[in-house]
Each structure stands twice: as structure tokens, then as C-alpha cells.
Amino acid sequence: MKLFVKVFATLRKKYPEVNDLNPLVLEVKKGITISEILEQLGFAISEIHLFLLNGKKVDAKTIINDNESILSLFPPVGGG
Amino acid sequence: MNKWLQINLTTKEMKDFTVSEEILRKFIGGKGVAVNLLWEYAKGLEDKGVSIKEINPLSPENMLIFATGPVTGTKSPNSGRHHVMSLISPLTGSIGSGNSGGRWGAKLKFAGYDGIMIVGKADKPVYLSIIDGIAELKDASEIWGKNSLETSTWLRNKEDKKRAGVSCIGQAGENLVPMAVIINEEHRAAGRTGLGAVMGSKNLKAIIVDGDKKPRIAKQDKFEGKVREHVEKLKENGVTGQGLPEYGTAVLVNIINQNGLFPTNNWQVGVNEKAELISGETLTEQYLISKHPCWGCVVACGRKTRVDSGNYKLTYTEGPEYEAIWALGGSTGINDMGAVIRANHYCDIFGMDPISIGSTIAAAMELNEKGHIPEDDLQGIDLTFGNVDAVVELTWMAAFRQGLGYWIGEGSRKMCQHYGAPDLSMEVKGLEMPAYDPRGAKGIGLNYATANRGGCHVTGYTIAAEILGDIDRFTVEGKAELTKIFQDFTSIVNSSVNCLFLTFALGLDEYAEMIGPITGWEVNADELLETGERITNLERMLINKLGITGKDDTLPKRLLDEKMPAGPSEGQTVDLATMKQEYYELRGWRDGIPTAEKIQELGLD
Numbered sequence A: 001m002k003l004f005v006k007v008f009a010t011l012r013k014k015y016p017e018v019n020d021l022n023p024l025v026l027e028v029k030k031g032i033t034i035s036e037i038l039e040q041l042g043f044a045i046s047e048i049h050l051f052l053l054n055g056k057k058v059d060a061k062t063i064i065n066d067n068e069s070i071l072s073l074f075p076p077v078g079g080g
Numbered sequence B: 001m002n003k004w005l006q007i008n009l010t011t012k013e014m015k016d017f018t019v020s021e022e023i024l025r026k027f028i029g030g031k032g033v034a035v036n037l038l039w040e041y042a043k044g045l046e047d048k049g050v051s052i053k054e055i056n057p058l059s060p061e062n063m064l065i066f067a068t069g070p071v072t073g074t075k076s077p078n079s080g081r082h083h084v085m086s087l088i089s090p091l092t093g094s095i096g097s098g099n100s101g102g103r104w105g106a107k108l109k110f111a112g113y114d115g116i117m118i119v120g121k122a123d124k125p126v127y128l129s130i131i132d133g134i135a136e137l138k139d140a141s142e143i144w145g146k147n148s149l150e151t152s153t154w155l156r157n158k159e160d161k162k163r164a165g166v167s168c169i170g171q172a173g174e175n176l177v178p179m180a181v182i183i184n185e186e187h188r189a190a191g192r193t194g195l196g197a198v199m200g201s202k203n204l205k206a207i208i209v210d211g212d213k214k215p216r217i218a219k220q221d222k223f224e225g226k227v228r229e230h231v232e233k234l235k236e237n238g239v240t241g242q243g244l245p246e247y248g249t250a251v252l253v254n255i256i257n258q259n260g261l262f263p264t265n266n267w268q269v270g271v272n273e274k275a276e277l278i279s280g281e282t283l284t285e286q287y288l289i290s291k292h293p294c295w296g297c298v299v300a301c302g303r304k305t306r307v308d309s310g311n312y313k314l315t316y317t318e319g320p321e322y323e324a325i326w327a328l329g330g331s332t333g334i335n336d337m338g339a340v341i342r343a344n345h346y347c348d349i350f351g352m353d354p355i356s357i358g359s360t361i362a363a364a365m366e367l368n369e370k371g372h373i374p375e376d377d378l379q380g381i382d383l384t385f386g387n388v389d390a391v392v393e394l395t396w397m398a399a400f401r402q403g404l405g406y407w408i409g410e411g412s413r414k415m416c417q418h419y420g421a422p423d424l425s426m427e428v429k430g431l432e433m434p435a436y437d438p439r440g441a442k443g444i445g446l447n448y449a450t451a452n453r454g455g456c457h458v459t460g461y462t463i464a465a466e467i468l469g470d471i472d473r474f475t476v477e478g479k480a481e482l483t484k485i486f487q488d489f490t491s492i493v494n495s496s497v498n499c500l501f502l503t504f505a506l507g508l509d510e511y512a513e514m515i516g517p518i519t520g521w522e523v524n525a526d527e528l529l530e531t532g533e534r535i536t537n538l539e540r541m542l543i544n545k546l547g548i549t550g551k552d553d554t555l556p557k558r559l560l561d562e563k564m565p566a567g568p569s570e571g572q573t574v575d576l577a578t579m580k581q582e583y584y585e586l587r588g589w590r591d592g593i594p595t596a597e598k599i600q601e602l603g604l605d
Helices: A009-013 A034-041 B021-027 B030-047 B104-111 B148-158 B195-201 B220-236 B238-247 B249-258 B280-286 B322-330 B337-350 B354-369 B388-399 B405-410 B412-418 B442-450 B479-496 B500-504 B508-519 B525-545 B557-561 B576-587 B596-601
Strands: A002-007 A024-027 A050-053 A056-058 A069-074 B004-008 B013-017 B064-067 B082-086 B096-100 B115-119 B126-131 B134-139 B165-168 B182-184 B188-190 B204-210 B288-292 B302-307 B314-318
Touching: A002 A034, A009 A069, A009 B238, A009 B280, A024 A034, A034 A069, A069 B249, B004 B134, B021 B030, B021 B525, B030 B064, B030 B082, B030 B115, B030 B479, B030 B525, B064 B195, B082 B104, B082 B188, B082 B195, B096 B182, B096 B195, B104 B126, B104 B165, B104 B204, B148 B165, B148 B204, B148 B337, B182 B195, B220 B238, B220 B508, B238 B249, B238 B280, B238 B500, B249 B280, B249 B322, B280 B288, B280 B337, B302 B337, B314 B337, B322 B337, B322 B354, B322 B388, B337 B354, B337 B388, B354 B388, B354 B405, B354 B412, B388 B405, B405 B412, B442 B479, B442 B576, B479 B500, B479 B508, B479 B525, B479 B576, B508 B525, B525 B596
Parallel strands: A002 A069, B004 B115, B126 B204
Antiparallel strands: A002 A024, A050 A056, A050 A069, B004 B013, B064 B082, B064 B115, B082 B096, B096 B188, B126 B134, B165 B182, B165 B204, B182 B188, B288 B302, B302 B314
């Protein structure tokens, strides 16, 4: 199934062309975990502070079952 | 040190005074002491039969205070800041309050003073210089009418102090625009609530400060050890050590949008398809010159920026911050970074609040969309969401009170009332809410509703926990306690005076480790939290005197009644009633008023 992956802030150093308007498009097996996807992408779990799957906060153990899901990955960010 | 300057601009009388050790112990400094001085002033007026509710905020009777705290100007990280307050805000009718970075706060300390308390009105434009302990009022006729860049350069040359701190108003403050701010170091602001208009109403153009007096540290060795530890913690923390220095606060655009609470088209929806174009990543790639720290700062979230192409070229400016980008570029739907930077630059040089300006322009766009603005009032401006020129033009026009810019400067509450659609104003107590839709994070909604100065995010920035941390953002459970703790901790930050962003890495234990060795007091985290609660409560008692109570602790109807129509926060509204009831119980307030028991418990009687 298709998975859209968006990376933000310092995570873009590895994927400089990827942004909100231009996500990574991956072909993955149904039931894959997020930590397996991170491995595929070359990210350590510790690099990611926030995982959003279709806008909902999840964690690295979460399984992806829906086709054309959107996974957004953020490092530690803040502001105010 | 403990030396404050009292000024009556009407009589030109100036004298030094000290704040009692008892007050310092109970209120620390900075905002805490300022709130105390305002309270004493208000009581004094009441004894003379004057109700502060009746005072015109642009009259000589309004009091303006510039304050630093015990940590300001020391080697403790990020301690160049200062806090400014006015008894009444010309924008909101509640208290005026703002906190600013740069170097001015440290320089005031080095000039020999902890704070300045100002009433009255000069008969013609003046500026105040405090150099090496000597305070003088001088003629400002040559700089009246000049923007913050020209004013600051002129003053530093005139006083021959190239590294002085300069706090000033631009033309917006001179023109008494209700959302005018006070600008220091050209691009930092004691922003929000119209402090610039109060300063302008006093004919006070600027305050220039410099000197080399070093702050006194009671336990030097212990202090230096703790400073090293705190700097290490800040460098190791992902937010303060990497995220903020690399991308600035603008990094929040994408994260807030991905969570579906990025208010777009005047809060009609929480997702913006083109947010990437005004994101921190875009700012860094295409507009950044370099990062820029305030005085004594180890984070460097500040941005030096430029615009190289398009209609809004600029060789040098600073910012914009997340909330300014949101207001000018997101809420208006223009999604144009060059225009946002230009409009933000105008806010810096003319001295206005970009959050209030942008949010009010967006409200005007919705007013026009729904047919509430007569064509003549538009004076040819195509006031629709997404019109880039309209945002830039109206920002300029607001500073000079021209055309529709007059109503933009008045703020969205008065503007929407004037045009017969008050529900389109997205503010609380008259202060426009920034860039986080509470339907996507319920705690920030409670904070917006209850913050003493109005719809303010920094008063109790629960977003740090609800979006950037692990707390469930959609539940109302636990949000009352979360909000109270954030608000009271922030009161301590504003009274120490240092930078709120330290709190991503440092907690109240670390604040005790700063304040204790500097002052020689034995303080711990629990005592500081209670002190913060005391400061928040005294400020609340002041706004009660201004007629602000539980009825004003509310949110716009859109957020209470209209379900978020789309995106990751779809279907949500804000159950404010539940949170508010729990919050009042925790606070010991009844209908937004501290009870006699709470007042006594905090030693405020």
C-alpha cells in the first residue's frame, strides 16, 4: 500500500526535497510498524520527537493499516 | 542594587526610591514588583476618590513601568530582558503588559537602575537618558516623527553610546494607535496591549540606557557553578539546543498545521494547504541571513532575514516570529513569506503588534466577505482572503491611521462592533488570540480565556505540553491544573526577568538555583510556584478593579459553538465551562475574583 511521509525541520537534512507539498511516497506492506519505516528511511527513533499519523499523535510501535496514510515526523521543536 | 526611578513627566520631577526587602521577597522583581507598584498607585487613587476604571488609558494618570529583576544583567543565560506594564491598556481596558528581549533590560541595570515608574505627560516630546547613573529628560523634537531605526541611530550618536539600549516608539505610538508597541534594539518589542500608545500619550519618545555597573551576586562561586550547569542543559535540550537556533520560532508553522489547529481565514478552519510557503523551513532556506541572539542568550532563536526577490525586497530585517507569520500570512490566507516579512518589518519600524494587526486584517477580510463593510470605507482595496497587497498596505495605513487602517489599528473588537458583526472578532478581553486554535488544544483555550492581559499565548503556554509534549490535546481533563501551573511559573519567569524559552529545558528547581545565589535568599521550587501564584493573583485583583471578572473569562462563539470543519482537529469545540469551573476552584476564585481566603493565604491582604 502507499504511504506518504513528510519530514520537518532538521530531519530535512537527510531529505532536502521533501516538504508538506512534496511528501515521500513509499510502497509498504500493510501492517508495517512506524519503527520499521524509520529504519527504512535511515532515522534513529531517538531523532523523532513527534509522530503524527493522519494528524493523530502516535508512537513508534504503531501499525499502519490504511492505504494512502500520511506520516508526519518532527524532531524536538518549540517556540512560542 | 535596589534602585528605582520615579518620574512625573508633567512636573518633570524625578527621584530615586527603593523597593522594600519584604516586597522583593514576596514578589521577586520584574513583573512582580511592577504589579505591586501599580496596586499601590491604584489604591492611592481610590483613597482620593478616583476609580481606576474611569481613567482614560491615554491620559497622564495612566502609569507606565519598565522593570528588571534580580537575574537581569547577570551571567545567568538569556537574562537581557525587561518587562513593561501600564495600569490600563488602550486596546483592551484590562492591564497593559509586555516582555521584551534584546539588551535594554541588562543595560538599564548597568546604568544603575532596576526599574522606572512614570506618570504624567510632558508638555512636548522628550526622551529619557540614563547613562552611568545620571537620569535626564531631554528634547526629542528632532526624533518625533521618526521610525524606530532612525530614532535608535540618532540617539546612540547623540549620546555617543554606540552599544546603548534604546527603547522607543515609532510613528504608531506617536499617533496613539491602540495596538502600538514599544520597540527596543530596533526589532524587539514590548508588544501587545498598546504599551506604545501609552508611551506616546505621555510625549515620551524613547529611553536610552547605558553604563558599566555590575549586578551584585551574593554567592558568586555557587552562582557560577549553576550557570555552567544551566547552559549545559540548554545546549543538550533538543528544542533550545537545536530546533530553535536552526529554525527560530517559525518552525511551529508546519507542526501546528499538521495537527490541524493553524487558524486560517480568520479562524474559519484549522488547516492551511499552503502553510509550507510560510514555514520555518522555507524561512531558513530562502530568507535567512543568520541566527541572532539577544544579549546573554545561548539559544539564538532570533532571525536576521532578507527578501531577495518579488515585490517586497528587503536587504535586512529581523524575524518574523511564528505568531507574526501566522497573523499576517496564515490567518489572512496570503501564504506569501516576502509580504509577511515586509509587513512584519513595518510593525518593527513603526512600532505595532503584528499579531493584533494581522488578526484584525483577517477579521476585516471576513467582515468584507460577509458584506459588512461599505464600499466607500474600502477606498479601493480588494479586501479578500489571500490578497497579498491588502495585508502590506493596511499594515502601513494602520500606523498612520489612514482609511480603513484606522479601524485596523483600533483592534478587531472595536472594528467588528463598528461594522455590526462582533462575533467575527477573534479576541478575548479585546486582545487578539494568536496562532493556536483551542479546538485543537483545549488547555490553550482555558489560558486564552483566563490570562489577565487578554487572549495571550505566552501567559500560560500549554501548547508546550499539549502539542509539543505528551499531554492529550483534545481532553479537558487536567487542563485546569496544567494551565494554573504554566501561568504561575510564567509569572516567575517575568519577575526574574529572563526568557520564557529557558523553560523548555529548565524548571522551577533551576530558577531557585538562579535566584537563590544571586539574592542570598533560601528559595525552593515550591516557594517560587507560590510566589508566582501570588503575582498572578495580585494582577487579577488589579483587573477586577478595572471591571474585569468572570464574564470576561470567555472565548469567541466560533470556538465554543462551531465545530472545527476539517482536518486533524475536525469536529471539535471547546468545552470552556467545565475547564473554567475546575480552574476557579483550583485558583480559589469565585466568578473570576479571588476570594478573601485566597487573598489572605497569599499574604495579599
